[in-house]
Amino acid sequence: MIRARVSPWIDYGGNFTDYEAYQVIFKILLVVILPALNVIPAAAAPGDVDPDFRMPRFSKSGPAYLGLGSLAIAPQDKIYLGGSFLGVDGVDLPRLARLNGDGSLDRTFIPYEGFRTWAERFTVIRGGRLHVAFGGGIPLGRKKEEVLPVGTLIRLRWDGTREPIPGGDFRAPPAYASLLDPGENLYEKVTAENLFPTANVASLSKVQVQQDGRILVRSSAYGPQPEPTWNAILRFHPDGSEDEGFKPVTGQGSRGGFILCPDGAILYMHYKAGDKSGVLRRVGPDGRGDTRLAGPIRATSSIALQEDGKILLCAVVNGDGHVTQTDIALCRLNPDGSEDVTFPKRSLRRSLCGVALQADGKILLYGSKAIGTGRSEPVIYRLLNDPPQDELDILKGRISWLRGGAAPAVTQAIFELSTDGGANWRCLPQPMRKQEGWVLDGVELGEEGIVRAQGQTTAGNSYGLVSQEKRFSF
Known part of the structure; x- marks a missing residue:
């Protein structure tokens, strides 16, 4: 059995090329040619083109x-x-x-x-x-x-x-x-x-x-x-x-x-x-x-x-x-x-x-x-990229937004609380950036609700927003 790495939409020089044509070729390669040759594609790795992403027209x-x-x-x-x-x-x-x-x-x-x-x-x-x-x-x-x-x-x-x-x-x-x-x-x-x-x-x-x-x-x-x-x-x-x-x-x-x-x-x-x-x-x-x-x-x-x-x-x-x-x-x-x-x-x-x-x-x-x-x-x-760390941890009096790995870096963050199922949100006090992520101590949350963390990211000339929500009940 042979294992081979294959990646769609890359020409022999490593350059990105025509999406639609290579999408067809890639599917034929995976479904017809490689099984006939008893070849199993190797697991995808960081830097490979993601075959699950389609380019819009x-x-x-x-x-x-x-x-x-x-x-x-x-x-x-x-x-x-x-x-x-x-x-x-x-x-x-x-x-x-x-x-x-x-x-x-x-x-x-x-x-x-x-x-x-x-x-x-x-x-x-x-x-x-x-x-x-x-x-x-x-x-x-x-x-x-x-x-x-x-x-x-x-x-x-x-x-x-x-x-x-x-x-x-x-x-x-x-x-x-x-x-x-x-x-x-x-x-x-x-x-x-x-x-x-x-x-x-x-x-x-x-x-x-x-x-x-x-x-x-x-x-x-x-x-x-x-x-x-x-x-x-x-x-x-x-x-x-x-x-x-x-x-x-x-x-x-x-x-x-x-x-x-x-x-x-x-x-x-x-x-x-x-x-x-x-x-x-x-x-x-x-x-x-x-x-x-x-x-x-x-x-x-x-x-x-x-x-x-x-x-x-x-x-x-x-x-x-x-x-x-x-x-x-x-x-x-x-x-x-x-x-x-x-x-x-x-x-x-x-x-x-x-x-x-x-x-x-x-x-x-x-x-x-x-x-x-x-x-x-x-x-x-x-x-494709390495896996990210993106976890929201809620304890009585403490909220931690644990971030790491390949997740986009967040330079500004807020925490919000909803006690009516997400219909309305109010901002909580400002969290502090620590080594493991964003942390807010000494916060009163009530017995149950939803916490939402939102953070600003930078990409080129624009600023994006990532978000994470979690329900809690103490």
Whole structure:
């Protein structure tokens, strides 16, 4: 008896290729050819393509339609997608859709009126509702009688209908999609000067709120004119005053970004002028202790962080920083930055370099695929991964959300309680991050009810939400 590893939708060079054709070939291989040769497929391993995930069919938006630019995971194993498509699986859904966990279209989500421009930032908030920020063009409903200003941020309910934001919709840079707590309210908004009145901060390209309420931002320019510091990561207190104990992180170039780690450390991409790829670095919670990770490995700006500290990134395999169509590879690093040799590298096309983690640790890759000269189409694939740890433990006076393994890293969490079967929820006091996960001590829960834990995750330019519920009776 022979055991062989087989993986669908990968060509002989390890590149992702045509989904539909290889799906047929893969089934024939498993059902007909391998049994005839007395070959048993070996067990699937991390890094293999998940055969249970189906890629949806996207309707094009023009003769040179592009791809997917935004993705965020949501409770109930859902996936929000934003891109240049006009429809999914035959349903009219301009530029915004939600998938089920297996890749099929979630037909219960019908986005408000449709849009004429890309959703550049998603933030999934409490209850799975969605904030969408637009960075260019004019979002315009299909009815055409309402024109939303450029940069408008709107809120959608779970079914896709529009929900009014307290104080009204507002115009803001795409970064402001992340200026949300997990509850109902927005922080200060509209302009950097209004948000941070004491600081010389220019336009913001990314914002993330820490569990303690302090705000990390990436600014294109910082400091006094006419010679400001360019492209810096800064931190501010909730009142907008600058955190003087945080050392600004500089040298990111025009494409830099960052990811906040559960322990407060910050991963970021360091670019030199003219580079299309950067070097992965890490600083401590105070902005100090700058350390280069991954040795000579250079990477694009797409990074995903697991709860066990391992880092998924799209790396430039030739190491010289010059990105070509076939140089990109998905790889996984250990927490110290060394390459995780247990995870196989997967060669990617340059335009397929968005990476995110689902709640069960499976890896989503998204972007576009070339289909001819000057033409491309949206694509999304899923890879298998190591098992996650995601357990909610409830004792009298204590709630523990135990997280680890390949589960997506949670940087901000809330606990909620329902005593009427889930009809209504109230927020409990803020949990604390500890080594094993999120813990709340000294809490009064009553005799029975349901506890819900929700946590914010980061994927590229958007923020997702993972959720775990458990009934209790003492």
